[in-house]
Amino acid sequence: MSLTFADRLYQSIEQKNSPICVGLDPFVDKLPSHLVADTRKAFGDNIQALTQAILEFNKHIIDAIYDIVPAVKPQIAFYEQYGIAGLEAYRQTCMYARDKGLLVIADIKRNDIATTAHAYAQAYLGTTKVFNQEVEMFPSDAVTINAYLGKDGIDPFIQECKKHGKGVFILVRTSNPSAKDFQDKTLIHGATLFEAVAEEVEHWSKEIIGNCGWSSIGAVVGATYPEQAKKLREIMPNCFFLVPGYGAQGATAQDVKPCFKQGKGAIINASRSILYAFDPEKPEYFAEKARQATVAMQKDILAVL
Amino acid sequence: MSLTFADRLYQSIEQKNSPICVGLDPFVDKLPSHLVADTRKAFGDNIQALTQAILEFNKHIIDAIYDIVPAVKPQIAFYEQYGIAGLEAYRQTCMYARDKGLLVIADIKRNDIATTAHAYAQAYLGTTKVFNQEVEMFPSDAVTINAYLGKDGIDPFIQECKKHGKGVFILVRTSNPSAKDFQDKTLIHGATLFEAVAEEVEHWSKEIIGNCGWSSIGAVVGATYPEQAKKLREIMPNCFFLVPGYGAQGATAQDVKPCFKQGKGAIINASRSILYAFDPEKPEYFAEKARQATVAMQKDILAVL
Numbered sequence: 001m002s003l004t005f006a007d008r009l010y011q012s013i014e015q016k017n018s019p020i021c022v023g024l025d026p027f028v029d030k031l032p033s034h035l036v037a038d039t040r041k042a043f044g045d046n047i048q049a050l051t052q053a054i055l056e057f058n059k060h061i062i063d064a065i066y067d068i069v070p071a072v073k074p075q076i077a078f079y080e081q082y083g084i085a086g087l088e089a090y091r092q093t094c095m096y097a098r099d100k101g102l103l104v105i106a107d108i109k110r111n112d113i114a115t116t117a118h119a120y121a122q123a124y125l126g127t128t129k130v131f132n133q134e135v136e137m138f139p140s141d142a143v144t145i146n147a148y149l150g151k152d153g154i155d156p157f158i159q160e161c162k163k164h165g166k167g168v169f170i171l172v173r174t175s176n177p178s179a180k181d182f183q184d185k186t187l188i189h190g191a192t193l194f195e196a197v198a199e200e201v202e203h204w205s206k207e208i209i210g211n212c213g214w215s216s217i218g219a220v221v222g223a224t225y226p227e228q229a230k231k232l233r234e235i236m237p238n239c240f241f242l243v244p245g246y247g248a249q250g251a252t253a254q255d256v257k258p259c260f261k262q263g264k265g266a267i268i269n270a271s272r273s274i275l276y277a278f279d280p281e282k283p284e285y286f287a288e289k290a291r292q293a294t295v296a297m298q299k300d301i302l303a304v305l
Numbered sequence: 306m307s308l309t310f311a312d313r314l315y316q317s318i319e320q321k322n323s324p325i326c327v328g329l330d331p332f333v334d335k336l337p338s339h340l341v342a343d344t345r346k347a348f349g350d351n352i353q354a355l356t357q358a359i360l361e362f363n364k365h366i367i368d369a370i371y372d373i374v375p376a377v378k379p380q381i382a383f384y385e386q387y388g389i390a391g392l393e394a395y396r397q398t399c400m401y402a403r404d405k406g407l408l409v410i411a412d413i414k415r416n417d418i419a420t421t422a423h424a425y426a427q428a429y430l431g432t433t434k435v436f437n438q439e440v441e442m443f444p445s446d447a448v449t450i451n452a453y454l455g456k457d458g459i460d461p462f463i464q465e466c467k468k469h470g471k472g473v474f475i476l477v478r479t480s481n482p483s484a485k486d487f488q489d490k491t492l493i494h495g496a497t498l499f500e501a502v503a504e505e506v507e508h509w510s511k512e513i514i515g516n517c518g519w520s521s522i523g524a525v526v527g528a529t530y531p532e533q534a535k536k537l538r539e540i541m542p543n544c545f546f547l548v549p550g551y552g553a554q555g556a557t558a559q560d561v562k563p564c565f566k567q568g569k570g571a572i573i574n575a576s577r578s579i580l581y582a583f584d585p586e587k588p589e590y591f592a593e594k595a596r597q598a599t600v601a602m603q604k605d606i607l608a609v610l
Contacts, residue, residue: 025421028434045436077417077424081433083442084396088389111414111451112382113481116330119382128386129333131350137388146416148453149479150486171453176418178455185501188491193498196490 004210005142005167006240009103011212012070013267018298019260019305021105021242022065022290023271024074024093026054030276032283051082051089057286058093061275064287065294066100071141073105073242073269087138094139105242106140109171111149118156125160125168142167144220144242147197151204158207158217167216167240172198172232175222175245194228198235205239214265215239221259223251223268230258241266247273247297253304263305270297309515310447310472311545314408316517317375318572323603324565324610326410326547327370327595328576329379329398331359335581337588356387356394362591363398366580369592370599371405376446378410378547378574392443399444410547411445414476416454423461430465430473447472449525449547452502456509463512463522472521472545477503477537480527480550499533503540510544519570520544526564528556528573535563546571552578552602558609568610575602 003011013019028036028050036053043049062072074097079090094104110120124143127134145157147170157168173183173194183194191199198219205215215238221229223245233241241259245251247270259266270293277293278286308316318324333341333355341358348354367377379402384395399409415425429448432439450462452475462473478488478499488499496504503524510520520543526534528550538546546564550556552575564571575598582598583591 040436045438047435047440050435075417075421077415077421077428081424081428081442082435083428083433083440084389084393086442087392091389109416109451110382111416112380113479116380116382119380119386123382123386123388128388130352130355130387131345133350135352135388137386137391146414146451146453148451148476148487149481150483150488152481152483174418174454176454176457178457181455181505182453182498182502183455185498186493188493188495190493193487193490197487200486 004165004208005161005216006208006214007210007212008141008165009070009167009240009267010210010214010264012103016068016070017302018069019267019301020069020294020298021071021073021267021269022061022069022274022294023107023269024058024061024072025078025271025275026057027078028054031057032278032286034283047082047085051085054082054086055089055092059096060287061290062097062100062102064291066097066102068291068294068298069102071103071105071267072097073107075107075271091138098139103142104140105169106138106143109144109146111146112153113149114152114156117153121156121160125157125166126164142169144169144171146171147200151200154204158204161208161216167218169218169220169240169242170197170201172201172219173221173225173228175224175249175251179222195231195235198232201239202236205236209238213238218242220244223256223259224249226255226258229256233258233261237261243268246270253300256301257304260305268301273297309470309513310466310521311513311519312515312517313446313470314375314472314545314572315515315519315569317408321373321375322607323374324572324606325374325599325603326376326378326572326574327366327374327579327599328412328574329363329366329377330383330576330580331362332383333359336362337583337591339588352387352390356390359387360394360397364401365592366595367402367405367407369596371402371407373596373599373603374407376408376410376572377402378412380412380576396443403444408447409445410474411443411448414449414451416451417458418454419457419461422458426461426465430462430471431469447474449474449476451476452505456505459509463509466513466521472523474523474525474545474547475502475506477506477524478526478530478533480529480554480556484527500536500540503537506544507541510541514543518543523547525549528561528564529554531560531563538563538566542566548573551575558605561606562609565610573606578602
């Protein structure tokens with residue numbers, strides 16, 4: 001594996017001229033009604049009907065956008081809520097996206113002490129030993145992780161990144177209203193907690209710099225707070241930013257602009273505004289509408305860069 | 306559901322005179338060799354052989370300790386690393402423990418923005434709607450969660466706790482060496498970050514106080530830092546503490562003593578020192594050895610209270 005995750009992401013963004021990630025966050029109540037009707041007919045009123053509808057939906061969305069975006073970001077919670085069958089739909093979604101040449105950013109926000117973090121890192125970025133075989137369990141190209149436990153809980157992920165050309169995005173400043181509760185606490189030396197986390201992430205990021213000059217150890221920076229994004233871009237000049245908050249959460253193209261450095265180094269995620277762009281009265285056009293929404297978002301973002 | 310999680314935990318600790326939780330953290334390389342040999346014979350060199358061995362191991366451990374401890378704590382990462390089959394073993398472990406009258410504390414450390422946290426909360430504490438049914442996906446009595454995203458990511462868990470008599474343990478001060486990286490940062494008003502988190506947890510904990518006087522909104526407080534535990538006990542007088550770090554991670558009974566208030570309100574976890582107490586030359590005695598190690602730990606802890 002000669003290319004790092006950052007190299008692969010950078011190249012794909014350049015090739016597709018699209019710093020955009022589509023979040024695969026299935027809400028069963030919002031799925032096109034005919035998809036659920038079809039699987040319900042096939043499987044009955046059970047969990048298989050729901051999870052197969054989710055998988056079908058994801059495949060159609062992926063088919064509709066794989067040539068115009070570099071990455072998808074499945075949020076694993078929306079699959080975990082459907083139990084084992086849900087996680088199987090998650091796994092198949094990841095594999096389908098990969099087969100289409102997409103990078104998969106697993107939004108898992110895992111975190112733990114070292115031995116445990118190692119198990120998570122194997123599950124999502126590396127392989128698990130099964131007798132004489134090394135098996136990929138939930139294949140993805142990068143994961144989101146939470147740094148509250150400090151460096152020894154981060155290291156196992158970094159090790160798998162080095163081994164397998166993978167990446168991580170560490171939560172620095174999130175997009176939700178109560179992100180401020182702890183992340184904005186002011187420390188004794190004057191910086192906020194999220195700035196202190198950013199300083200450490202910048203420090204750690206030097207462990208894997210790709211040929212493109214960017215690190216595979218990136219940061220999650222919410223688009224909903226542009227002034228903070230600007231500061232964070234200065235603190236972490238070489239970290240890729242994964243930026244949630246555009247679209248349904250309210251951030252605009254102008255808001256996400258500070259996440260970029262000379263137009264590079266960030267990937268903006270949108271989920272609901274793309275997946276559910278269709279008119280519920282005309283659900284059969286959901287994939288086309290998702291593509292149109294993605295193209296519109298692409299234009300919107302590129303216009304400010 | 307009239308009893309809160311705290312009431313159920315408190316009662317069970319009293320009845321069994323045992324403030325102890327057994328961590329179910331399977332390491333395949335450490336399992337009794339005959340268990341893996343048996344399942345390998347039955348299933349072949351594949352993932353089923355490993356995950357069935359894990360499940361068998363857990364069942365024997367549960368059989369050996371269910372009458373002398375109130376709770377078990379499966380660490381989900383060790384199951385996720387075995388993919389879908391691993392998570393099925395996790396689910397069956399939780400159900401088996403419940404059937405034996407044990408409380409299950411799911412060590413998942415999940416965290417996210419509100420809509421996503423709601424999905425996790427449904428998966429582990431509540432139910433998910435599947436057409437006209439409400440289904441428990443990964444049944445447990447309490448979960449560990451990470452508060453870096455602030456209150457709006459905690460609320461969905463609290464809501465499920467209220468609805469279903471469940472509990473949460475919020476990461477405050479963890480047991481690992483680099484816990485200090487961020488948790489010990491000093492804030493401008495003089496407290497550390499972990500103390501600030503503790504103050505919020507104490508505030509939130511008032512939302513669910515049980516008949517026993519303790520809250521179902523508890524805290525994870527590592528046993529490896531007794532001075533900090535003492536401070537945290539003062540800040541959070543009514544929060545149950547889930548205390549990792551005893552045994553294999555190095556903490557002693559004296560170290561965990563400050564986690565209690567007049568001998569109540571804490572549950573001390575040990576995993577490896579109980580599960581792998583057996584002599585690898587005599588693996589057939591693993592369950593008896595686990596029980597002996599649990600009894601020894603119980604005596605050790607009770608002696609200092």
